Amino acid sequence: MEEKNYLVSGMHCAGCAAKVERAVEGLEGVERVELNLLTGKMTVLFEKPDSPAMERIAPVVEKAGFRLADWKEEPLAGTEREERLEQEETGGSRLVWSILLLVPLMYLSMGPMWHWPVPEGSWGLWMNWWTQGILAGAVLWLNRHYLINGVRQLVALSPNMDSLIAIGSGSAFLYGLYLLVAGMWQGFSVEGMELYFESAAMIVTLISLGKYLERRSYRKTNAAVKGLVKLxxxxxxxxxxxxxxxxxxxxxxxxxxxxxxxxxxxxxxxxxxxxxxxxxxxxxxxxxxxxxxxxxxxxxxxxxxxxxxxxxxxxxxxxxxxxxRMIRLVEQASQSKAPIARLADRVCYFFVPAVIAVALVSLVGWMAAGEGFSFALARAIAVLVISCPCVLGLATPIAIMVGTGRGARLGILCKSAGALEALSRVDTVVFDKTGTLTEGEPRVVAVLPEEGMDADALVEMAAALEQGSEHPVGKAVYEHARLLNLPVRAVADLSVVPGRGIAGTVDGVPYAVGNSGFMQDKGISWKEDESRLREFMRQGASPLYVGRGGCPAGVIMVADSLKPDSRAAVDSLKRMNLRVVMLTGDNAATARHMAGELHIDEVVSDVLPDEKASHVMKMEERGDKVAMVGDGVNDAPALACARVGISMKSGTELAMESSDIVLMKSNPAGVAEAVQLGRTTLLIIRQNLFWAFFYNIIGIPLAAGCLYPAFGLTLNPMIAAGAMSLSSLCVVFNSLRLRGFTPRLGGLGK
Known part of the structure; x- marks a missing residue:
């Protein structure tokens, strides 16, 4: 498998993105394709590194009517940034000129209706009509990129939103021009007829206004990345x-x-x-x-x-x-695609052809019903310009971009959009105890030597075996020996059983350090019912048994303190109707004490490092949606097995690589904040998708005149164009609400 990134340019709506994805997915040797409409980034996963599909992607994309280039790590750097800024400046000036031309056009068009002073008489009327045509033509010329791109996509049999605009505004303008030319040629007056010049100009002007505001809003969606870059x-x-x-x-x-x-x-x-x-x-x-x-x-x-x-x-x-690395993660997540977007992608692929078909049916149907061509044309134009594939395509990626960006400012790094969505659906949070709920820095709280054994000698022997250990308990014993200025002996025949214990020879005498199970394997028996051990264990300390020459030598009690916010974090998760589970290698007594301190009802103790993943897998198999929280090397398999893996920045590199979400602070409260962010982002996406589908389901039949027979209601094409622009802006502004997201104490209900 090999993954490669490309930059696709020339896309103007979700239908464009869907067509490119379909075209590239159809190539043999392509495993998966993800294309982000906002950034133009297309990620292609090939079945093998030297796949022939790599050479065929560019022709396929160009055949679909778009341009392809290799993706750069900073796609807004250099000339491309200048091109984007130039495009925005040009779009702004083009919009201003369009409005300046539209004002006199609307005055001449609407003047007679409102009894405003306009040219009168035969010559005055013809001058009025031709002036309207010239002004409308100038507006269309200023916004000709819609017409050119729309016609190009129609010729390529890949119609997009620009095609709908081109057909709608173009047909309105050509119909008015036809009436003027025919009137002059045949000598009849067009007074009282709908010329639709103002509709054609108003449509492209309102679309340009909507697109301009969208581009301005897109800047805000990526504000988090820009804010990080400024650091x-x-x-x-x-x-x-x-x-x-x-x-x-x-x-x-x-x-x-x-x-x-x-x-x-x-x-x-x-x-x-x-x-x-x-x-x-x-x-x-x-x-x-x-x-x-x-x-x-x-x-x-x-x-x-x-x-x-x-x-x-x-x-x-x-x-x-x-x-x-934070900047790369945020960019990677904002450019990825959430699973919830798949329905919208499927609809977008067929959306534009379906709208064109509905417009044709509306045109033919109203003419067959006895209405005039002018009335039927107005209905068809309204259908074309009110439909909005963009709102379907923007519903998910904008919310993801703003949500992941806001998460980054809160110290929550999501590696993909899918992780953020999956986090919103989890019902179980599993914590590894050490380093997540506790400080991860245990200390020796008591040394309990057997009769005839010196306490310092016991620590000295244990430290000899534990020197170089990466386990927190082993480090605690070694550091305690250093504090006591005890010498560190050389060890021979060292053997380690991960999660259980360590054995070796010091000065020719065999020693073993580990848990009770490890001691039993070595044939060393202990009196675990001693009251002094039980008292320390009830206080949350863990026993580290030391054996010498096959006999008990003593016990070193080690305790790790809870992080200040651990209990509040657990309580917050429980108030969010989440089941909280603690996994620990501690014995049952110590684990129960810790769980009681944290208000955790379910605890799994005596878990070996390689058993954590199997416990998580069992939960997933029985239907639980698990988020695993860990920070150590031994947590990596469990993090990878969980629905969502969450690691702490204070943890190991392997844990962070295996996780889906990285918390930049070592505070477990970040887990609750991340879940809240995931749920809020998914709520915004659902609202966006509901609006996108609701708008098109209601708007298209209304534009087609379905209410006209019963209520006499029709939709003017100009109003339809305004509604289309407004629909996209609603989705953008709704998503921008995530910029103000603030985690609430106590969490959000399900």
């Missing part, structure tokens, strides 16, 4: 040869010593070597309060230095920095 400083201070030197950001390399002063943003990811400062991370994590950082602490790019002086050893720079 990147263009240059930084580097400490070199005992002095500060300003260098461009792209010249900074890993290992450089970077200086950050008060009022500056940190340009790289790295570790503080000197100084201390109050750092504002709100733009990245959503946390409003500044945090104090000093030597030995790690910092991330984009963070604002409120007060202090720092020297930072650069570790990740440029495209590898946290901020750069």
């Amino acid at each position: 990147v400083p263009q240059e930084a201070l580097v400490w070199h040869d005992g002095a500060e030197r300003a260098v461009p950001l792209d010249e900074i390399r890993s290992g450089d010593l970077v200086v950050v002063k008060t009022g500056q943003r940190i340009p790289v990811d790295g570790m503080i070597e000197e100084g201390q400062a109050a750092l504002d991370e709100s733009d990245l994590t959503g946390e409003s309060m500044p945090v104090d950082r000093a030597a030995g602490d790690r910092v991330i790019s984009g963070t604002f230095n409120r007060a202090g002086y720092l020297k930072i050893r650069a570790e990740r720079v440029g495209g590898d920095s946290t901020l750069a």
Whole structure:
């Protein structure tokens, strides 16, 4: 499999995108196609790296009437950005000129009806009519791109929204022109006849107004990415040869010593070597309060230095920095397609041909019913210009773009639109305990040696086996030995059983450190009913058993403190009608204590690292929609198996790679915020889709004159064009409401 990105240009509606997708999907060797109407980005998954389909994509897209180019990492950079800005400026000036020409046209057209002063007499009337034709022709010429593109798509048998505009406005203008020419040629007056010049001009002007406002609104939808890009400083201070030197950001390399002063943003990811400062991370994590950082602490790019002086050893720079990865994730998610959009995509493919057919049926039907050609033409034009495939295509991607962008500002990074939608549907949240609900930094709270065994000697032997361990409990024992200034012995014949224990030989004596099950495997029995052990376990401490020469040597009690917001986060999820489950490798007593502290009703204890994924899979198999929250290497399989995998930024790289959503803050409350964001985004999408279908289902029959026989109601083509523009704007503005999304304490009901 190989994935490649392209830029498709020339699309003006959802029907265009649907046709391109269908055309490319029809190529042999193409596995999947996703095309984003807003950005023009098309992602194609090929069955093999050297697929012949790669060479055939460009001709297929061009045959459909569009242009294809390779996708650039920054599609709005350089000449393309200039082209977009030039297009918007040109569209604005074109709109202004269209309105200036439309005003006198409407005056001449509507003047007689309102008894306004207009040219009179035979010559005055003809001058009035021809002036209307010239003004309407000028407006159509200004907006000729609709006509040219619409006709081009019709010739390619791939009609789109521009085709509907071209047919509607073009037929109105040509009909009026025909009446004028025929009247002069045959010597009859067109007074009292509908020329439709004002309708033709008003249609393209209102469409242009709607498109112009849409383009202006699109800028706001992508404001989150633009906001993140602004966090990147263009240059930084580097400490070199005992002095500060300003260098461009792209010249900074890993290992450089970077200086950050008060009022500056940190340009790289790295570790503080000197100084201390109050750092504002709100733009990245959503946390409003500044945090104090000093030597030995790690910092991330984009963070604002409120007060202090720092020297930072650069570790990740440029495209590898946290901020750069955030920008890529947000862009990737906003350009992906949510599963809920598939229905609209299927409808869009057939929408424009169906509308043209309805317009023809309306024209022929009204003429067959005895109405004049002028009346029938007006109904057909109204059908063409009121129908809006754009509103179907915009319903989902705009909401996704705004939702993922807002999530990024809250420290919630969604890797795809599908993840955001899936998150809105979860009914079970499974937490790995260590590092998510707890601080992930256990400490030794008690050392309980067996009779005849010294406490320091017990810690010394356990630390010898645990040196180099990546497990939090092992690290806690090793750090405790260092605090006691105990020597670290050399170990031979080391063997590790992940999630259970570790064994080795120290000074020729075999030692084993691990849980009770590991000790039983080694043939070492314990009196687990001792009151001193049970008391520590009831307080949330976990026992780490130490065996020496096949006999019990003692127990080291290790405890991990809960994060301050863990209980509130669990309560919030439960108020959102979500089932909360805790997975932990702790023994049942410790696990029950922790669960009680957190108000979690369901806990699975004594879980080995490789068993987490199987527990999640069992939940999914019985119908649960699971969101798995974890941060460690051993959580990666479970994160991948869940409906939605959520990882903490403080976790490992593997966990973040395996997850669908990354929380930039280590606060479990971010899980509830993410679910709320997913539900709110899905609600907005549903509202958009409802409006899109409702508008077209009601508007098209009304435009066709279905209410005329019973109520005498018809729809003027000018009003139909205005309704079409307004429908797209409604979807855009409804989606923009997500920019003001703020998580609510207690969550949202289902």
